[in-house]
Amino acid sequence: MTLTEHLPSDAAAPPPTDVATPTLGTRLRRGRFWIIAAVFAIVITLLLMFATRGASIDATLLSPGNQTPNGGRALAQVLRQQGVTVTETTTLDTTLDAVGDAASTVLLFDSDGLLDAAQLARLARLEDSEARIVVVTPRATALRELFPAVSFAGSSASSDVLPAECGDDTATRAGGVTGGWTLYTSSDDDDESCFNAASGGSGLVSSQRGDLVLLGSADALTNDVIDREGNAALALGLLGAREQLVWYLPSLADVPVTGPPSLDELTPSWVAGVTGTVVITALLAMLWRGRRFGPLVIENLPVAVRASETMEGRARLYQRSANRARALDALRIGTVSRLALATGLSRQASVIEVADTAAGLTGLDPRHVRAVLLDAYPSSDAELVTLSDHLLDLEAAVARATDLTGRNHP
Known part of the structure; x- marks a missing residue:
């Protein structure tokens, strides 16, 4: 299968959003906790407002401020x-x-x-x-x-x-x-x-x-x-x-107060002053001796993790969250970096420059190369796999073209 065949039907169309930017659904999922907390706070505030409003109405029987039928x-x-x-x-x-x-x-x-x-x-x-x-x-x-x-x-x-x-x-x-x-x-x-x-x-x-x-x-x-x-x-x-x-x-x-004395009545008068002094002293000691968090310290992991395991784990996370855009971005970033190195471009070269250079070397249609490297957006896992194959085909085509150029120009 060649690079120009079996591209997704919407390969030439620009994506609805920048693939590097999280979609609205992703943002909502990430902020779900804060959205629920805000809704809960609003509901509680409204309930308190209505409760306070209801409590302010005088409903005492025969009260001179009571406007209801049983008021005065x-x-x-x-x-x-x-x-x-x-x-x-x-x-x-x-x-x-x-x-x-x-x-x-x-x-x-x-x-x-x-x-x-x-x-x-x-x-x-x-x-x-x-x-x-x-x-x-x-x-x-x-x-x-x-x-x-x-x-x-x-x-x-x-x-x-x-x-x-x-x-x-x-x-x-x-x-x-x-x-x-x-x-x-x-x-x-x-x-x-x-x-x-x-x-x-x-x-x-x-x-x-x-x-x-x-x-x-x-x-x-x-x-x-x-x-x-x-x-x-x-x-x-x-x-x-x-x-x-x-x-x-x-x-x-x-109503006269009856029954045993309360805890406040049984507590000596000096307890409140001593307790307040102890609390203030403890707070001052915390401010005096407390240590703030310092800068982050980089430590080596206790075990070596192979790159393939890290890649597989990240891929499974992308698959579980249906985040095809992130997965395709990771693939494209690696492909563009390798293509820039293979074609002799600088690391600061843009994706458009890399795509045009690769198209010139391989003789492929620049529109198809840009679609593979930038414009195409997968709407399913199958299209993501297809675009991944196209990225591999493009790298292989550039490798062949640069190898052929090197033999012709010793």
Whole structure:
């Protein structure tokens, strides 16, 4: 088979990319780890952004900042528009500080029963400062501490409308309320009971002075139900009568810390200072005594590796990665170097110069020689083998031509 026969069909066409340059697929395979790491980092960042955004939304039941149906933002905004200062608190200490000497109303909604008897007693002493305390659906402990004469008496359906039927001016102006109420009965004749159900029990109980009010429905104050029947009128009358409303929703910060002492409490105070000093000293010692890596040292291999084994190993790597371009480049580099030496060209001669010189010596078509040395690009293993054979044929042709020239010109 001659050099000009059975070249690949696309031998004369320029390759789609420089054979010495890795293809896009090769680059993607090499950078696969960093691509996966970047995608993972982006996903984590997006999840954290959405999680932070969701956490910033106030969803606490009856919170003055909660915009959902079970929040109390609508009531809080109307009170602010009427000139009432609404202060949200989550601990008993901040609540007591917020009341101060101002004419205040305290709204207490402890849905989880976090306050103990001692804390409720501290809150009850606000009556002495002429502050009004409105307690919404208290738990058993709060009911026993704040309203010792009041007991539970069942509940009403959410669709029931409870008429005022009492002498309290605020309840009378409201007329009737709805939204599902917890009902109470009081054994103290001085207490005023309003919004009585047909089954017995009242939805609102207030002391004789009206400074301590028991409200049996949190739903009636929420965004979803505040505009039904006389709920808004009752809420504004109870909570908007003073210049300041302290909206108290107890939190875990109110829960007393119990149990054995923590590790931090058991650790002596000097341990933190000594530990910090030791860490700083160790870091300074590492910087002082640490040695940087020096220049690379060339060492002889413990065994001799034959060139054929190295060539075979590299060839198998090229075959496994289907990197025909790299394999053909290695073959071409060796062929061009040997052709330059055989034709008397310098080592700095370009591939074009070597190809043209070889074509001139052998009488072959320069286009075919350039295709073999530079332009042809294998699309399969069979074409790679064919091009390898052509390289051998070209070297043999140049060797014959130079040998013949040498005999003709002694």
